Amino acid sequence: xxxxxxxxxxxxxxxxxxxxxxxxxxxxxxxxxxxxxxxxxxxxxxxxxxxxxxxxxxxxxxxxxxxxxxxxxxxxxxxxxxxxxxxxxxxxxxxxxxxxxxxxxxxxxxxxxxxxxxxxxxxxxxxxxxxxxxxxxxxxxxxxxxxxxxxxxxxxxxxxxxxxxxxxxxxxxxxxxxxxxxxxxxxxxxxxxxxxxxxxxxxxxxxxxxxxxxxxxxxxxxxxxxxxxxxxxxxxxxxxxxxxxxxxxxxxxxxxxxxxxxxxxxxxxxxxxxxxxxxxxxxx
Numbered sequence: 333x334x335x336x337x338x339x340x341x342x343x344x345x346x347x348x349x350x351x352x353x354x355x356x357x358x359x360x361x362x363x364x365x366x367x368x369x370x371x372x373x374x375x376x377x378x379x380x381x382x383x384x385x386x387x388x389x390x391x392x393x394x395x396x397x398x399x400x401x402x403x404x405x406x407x408x409x410x411x412x413x414x415x416x417x418x419x420x421x422x423x424x425x426x427x428x429x430x431x432x433x434x435x436x437x438x439x440x441x442x443x444x445x446x447x448x449x450x451x452x453x454x455x456x457x458x459x460x461x462x463x464x465x466x467x468x469x470x471x472x473x474x475x476x477x478x479x480x481x482x483x484x485x486x487x488x489x490x491x492x493x494x495x496x497x498x499x500x501x502x503x504x505x506x507x508x509x510x511x512x513x514x515x516x517x518x519x520x521x522x523x524x525x526x527x528x529x530x531x532x533x534x535x536x537x538x539x540x541x542x543x544x545x546x547x548x549x550x551x552x553x554x555x556x557x558x559x560x561x562x563x564x565x566x567x568x569x570x571x572x573x574x575x576x577x578x579x580x581x582x583x584x585x586x587x588x589x590x591x592x593x594x595x596x597x598x599x600x601x602x603x604x605x606x607x608x609x610x611x612x613x614x615x616x
Contacts, residue, residue, distance in 0.1 A: 337367035338599035354389035383431035398436035408442035483512035483560025515555035
């Protein structure tokens with residue numbers, strides 16, 4: 333079953349007078365949604381007690397929770413000190429995720445910096461092999477670690493690069509941000525065939541069972557010649573991508589991902605709209 337939900341709390345959550353993450357569980361469930369992504373974008377600062385409290389609230393509402401590790405992770409930084417910090421950011425996020433009762437930890441792989449593209453990708457790959465070893469040493473291999481496709485051309489994270497990283501070990505599961513792909517490829521996702529091409533590529537490289545429940549971020553994104561500029565909402569009529577063609581491709585291929593809306597301020601509403609669109613297509 334496909335799960336739909338928001339990344340963080342929407343403006344409507346706060347407008348309704350809520351403020352605590354524990355309240356997000358019931359808010360999301362009442363919106364008809366199934367999952368929620370908690371972001372540690374600016375650092376992992378949460379007590380064990382708070383994590384357990386959030387986990388209990390989401391379990392009570394039967395809403396699955398995932399986390400996004402800090403945004404400043406960069407496994408292509410030539411500094412070993414920086415790499416050690418990045419390992420720590422991912423592992424710290426995963427430890428809190430486990431306390432929350434979740435299974436998926438999304439992270440940004442790297443930035444190219446001054447290196448050549450291939451050198452940066454190769455270094456990221458080697459560092460992710462080290463991260464894999466650390467994941468097993470910490471006993472966290474029952475979780476999924478999801479390298480994300482990135483929206484800026486200078487970032488490491490094309491679909492092909494993410495698939496390459498996921499071949500390292502089954503603990504890695506693709507986090508495919510279709511808004512990011514569309515932005516870095518200057519509006520490439522228009523038809524169901526465009527999405528299907530990407531999905532079939534992942535299946536051919538990683539296998540159907542591995543891809544069936546992959547992780548998805550979705551939003552419309554404004555872009556320039558350098559890629560992503562900013563996240564938008566479904567109300568935008570200029571930039572894509574549109575969700576319906578993806579919904580058709582997912583149904584046709586029998587895929588059941590975990591779909592997180594990253595719309596700017598309206599992520600709960602746009603997640604509900606994606607679920608409505610998908611259910612309508614699935615019932616045809």
